[in-house]
Amino acid sequence: AQSVSQHNHHVILSEAASLELGCNYSYGGTVNLFWYVQYPGQHLQLLLKYFSGDPLVKGIKGFEAEFIKSKFSFNLRKPSVQWSDTAEYFCAVNAGPSGSARQLTFGSGTQLTVLP
């Protein structure tokens, strides 16, 4: 079965600092990878996703993530965070046989707090 690890449970940064949130997954086959974000009081929403092609994926709000297959990683980055980036971030993996309702396996989440 697939699993996802997010090793940073809570990250505190000052505005303008650079961000990197780690995500590692375990699954030997083809995977689709996602980062979701949940701002306080809001829906869980998609930040970016990787299906194939360029392993460096750009998402909304200046976020990007790099898929490194050899390391089973999909780390999230942002060069300069803002106070409004305070949120919980979830990495997720989607794997399974073609044609099935492919199930998302989520990491435990990382709470990012950006200090003004």
Add this chain to the structure above:
Amino acid sequence: SQTIHQWPATLVQPVGSPLSLECTVEGTSNPNLYWYRQAAGRGLQLLFYSVGIGQISSEVPQNLSASRPQDRQFILSSKKLLLSDSGFYLCAWSVAGVPDTQYFGPGTRLTVL
């Protein structure tokens, strides 16, 4: 555009009472539908998914059940709630096909007392 609704937004129920949470999707046909539970510090756990009317797959044994009486309606139920059923329940949908991206509803906060 597609939208997903969940109600109620919050619910407080006594132990042993029944439960019914509803999720509906608009703007798409034959979606895949999912129920997740989000526990603090533990991410999201998939409870049920459905690829069509009347087709339900359960991921974990539990006190809950799911039904899909209509194409765009997904219901989470329990006959008798347990304290451990407290949590934040999220419904999600995706377009049937490979690969698919899941889109989440606003969630229901359930507190069992």
